[in-house]
Amino acid sequence: MQAMLYHIHPSLDVSGGGLASFLPAFTTLDRPYNSYPIIGSNAHLETIFANFFRSTPDVRCRRECLRTKDNGTIAIDWVAGDHRNLSSSSPMLILLPGLTGGSETSYIRHMLLRARNKRWRVVVFNSRGCSNSPVTTPQLYSASFLGDIVEVVAHVSSCYPDANLYAAGWSLGGNILVRYLAQESDSCLLSGAVSLCNPFNLVIANEDIRKGFNKYYDKAFATSLSTILKRHALLFEEIDGGYNIPAAANCKSVREFDEALTRFSFGFKSADDYYLKASSSDSIQHVCRPLLCIQAENDPIAPARGIPREAIKENSNCMLIVTPKGGHLGWIAGDEAPFGAPWTDRVVMDFLEYLEKTKSVSV
Template sequence: MAISLLASPPTLIRHSRVRVAPTMAAPITGDLTTAGEFKDHHPSLEVLGGATHSFCPIIKTHLVRPYNHFPVFGSNRHIETIFASFFREIPDVKLKRECLRTPDDGTVTLDWVSGDAGNLPGNTPILLHMLVRARNKGWRVVVFNSRGCADSPVTTPQMYSASFLGDLDAVVNHVVARYPKANLYGVGWSMGANLLVQYLGKEAGGRRFSGAVSMCNPFDLVMSDEDLCKGFNRIYNRSLAKALSGILKKHLMLFEDIGGDYNIPLAANAQTIRDYDDGLTRVSFGFKSVDEYLQNSCSANFIKYVRTPLLCIQAKNDPIAPDRAIPREDIKGNPNCLLVVTPKGGHLGWVAGENAPRGCPWTDPMVMDFLQHLENERSGTHQGTGNLLQSVNV
């Protein structure tokens, strides 16, 4: 799991409280239903949320146009997911790595966008495209890599999990201390989005964010786990399990003679994510079973408590983040949240728009417009003057 922070030069940044400003946007010109659904959008999109009045004018240019997937590559959710993962162009982004010790002596890494460093492993194309776009707008950018991810060192017998927020809190504290006058923004993809939304809803530190975006969030990990055990989705399950067990195998010496309920051989040779979680994750974080761990790691349980401006973007045909898991009623009831659902997109695909098929995903321009507007309202400028935190899964 990786998380990134973006910030503009601190001399251009002014601090402001994290809340939805009443002057954020002009009154919406489109039609709204009483249930919080925005009707003045193209019928190919689903748009709803308690923040429709505030947020829809910001991104209306994206909402009124049809979502046209790219032929062939965007026609099937599995083809789109795989194509975007393996064949999307990789921008040339120079990153400078910083290792950060956590309070329990664990280690995470921060990859700062820089003009004088080299390319680093593990960062996905969908993340890098967003970094380039934000950096070109004048934002300062940093990627947070969880323990073991993107070749981050592992220094304690504990990996990351879908519910542990301590490392994210340590990173937020570190970045805020370095740039105390900057506004902080977060973007999360996949499991990183799940972690980010939990943080916004559960932790006091979440209120230091001036805005956030969640994309391809599984929301309900029990439902996601069920779907990963069906049909072609088993391929994703095995692939993710292989990646997780591969990280563990690099650091097996830390887990020698660990005792307790750990089953390190099961985790190291996991055929499914559930195997890995049963052998390692649920034990590390004090859960009696994998089901208990998953039930307590669902960001759907906390989105009603989010007090930060939050844009959620999902794909209706996502094979990993199922459409039925989206907490629509809670999003409608939260005046800080807006949901946009595209008819296609797969998982982290969105092979559509003027940059398709190999360029940035359809979501990037919308996300940047949303964050830039929030920053302009808070800083009183029309330039990029904020920090952005981004999160993606392995």
């Protein structure tokens, strides 16, 4: 009844236990998902085009470095001037980039700009070592580690206690965000969240990234990780505990990096053990805040077969949108294609603005 009332276009696969509650939020789900000609015809072409040719809006940011409980450092970037230009009660949005991404990444900048134009206060969470953020301990970050996001959310919330706080995460950032929502459960400081291109099941994602053309992405991610490690090599030179720093620094795949460094840093028996326990697919059932998940059916890095569809259907706080195409972090469709914002940005803001409106009404 609700789906018919709000006219979901058949090109979109929309489901979830929160479907009836959240459908009124959206203004574009009644329209067909039309990928941009030629570029959108192939998942790899779309993924690569978005990465190299999508525009990157010019936004000035003000960096704040947080010292964590373990003496590490997290860099968060606020939009410059917003502390003067926005109300203390303006809604806030934390953005979590994907693996090795940061505040300079094009999809982050587009989302930041769209939210800022709606007069939301936006802050980007750069994981340790990303976006030239300092590394002060021999530990980077991982899909399993939630300590940093706990501290970032608490800090941002304390800066503007009169504002509602939301978050959006892409790829690995989405995995971390969903796991955080589950861990915090009813105590979560976020009023809602969006997960995009989430690999969900890291065992499946690791299997697929080592096949065929996907090896290109695997090598690219490995190179980015090893570059961050080499930049801070002195910190890692004398650590004990089975680490193989030379292997991590010269890795040719993400799995090699995780086997040599990540699993030791975060206490896992092996890379496989890490992938199994760091997956967010098992976290959905514990999410107690409104959560929108957006995935692409042809995503080569976050495989559709890893989406926890049944768990999302059984949780009244969750909604899932699966587009027929989009690649990974692509979604080159809509009015701004091919060089502008991804198709998802408007959908994300529809959802977040609806949550903010309904929360304000209920208060």
